[in-house]
Amino acid sequence: MDEQEALARRLERAKKLQEQREKEMIAVAAQMAALQAKALAETGIAVPSYYNPAAVNPMKFAEQEKKRKMLWQGKKEEDKSQSAEIWEKLNFGNKDQNVKFRKLRSIKSEDEAGCSSVDEENYKTLKQQEEVFRNLDAQYEMARSQTHTQRGTRLGFTSSMRGMDTV
Known part of the structure; x- marks a missing residue:
């Protein structure tokens, strides 16, 4: 039991x-x-x-779902920064180059960029950028001409120094 x-x-x-x-x-x-x-x-x-x-x-x-929604929702068109506006208004002097640049930067408003009114600050910035581009082009051309005209000479020696070798 x-x-x-x-x-x-x-x-x-x-x-x-x-x-x-x-x-x-x-x-x-x-x-x-x-x-x-x-x-x-x-x-x-x-x-x-x-x-x-x-x-x-x-x-x-x-919290994770909120972050995921914020990450995958599209950007609002209204939230453009000042630098984005400058990129849109950038002018290379040639319409084909402007269109190509806008395509590369995926800027969709090409008509607005050419016709939009520019305030004084942006105008100054655009002028400065154009000057920088002109300087870069001039420097590039100078460097290109030096590399093509001075082929065959060694580093540090120029044609004026060749005459000194014989003396």
Whole structure:
């Protein structure tokens, strides 16, 4: 009989443990539901049902979804910086070069760039850029002419120094 009593006690303990675990599971599920409801109320983003509610923090999930939406939403046309406006108004002096540059920079408003009114600051900036481009072109031409006309001479020696070798 002792064995039967011991077995009965074990069964009772097992039932109590089972009931206690079920109560804990219900409490945890209620906490998770409360967290999900709070996250839904604060952020408007619900955790999908296929996620394990005990494994996913609903607030972090909502933050991650907000970041994802901000990353993948398109940029607004109204939010143009001053440098973007300058790039659009940049003029290379040749319409073909302007069109090519706008295509490379993926600027879609080519008509506005040529006809838009330019305030004084932007006008000064455009003039400075044109001067820089002219200087760069002149420097490039000078360097190109030097490399083509002085082929065959060694570093540091010019044609005027060749006459000194014979003396």
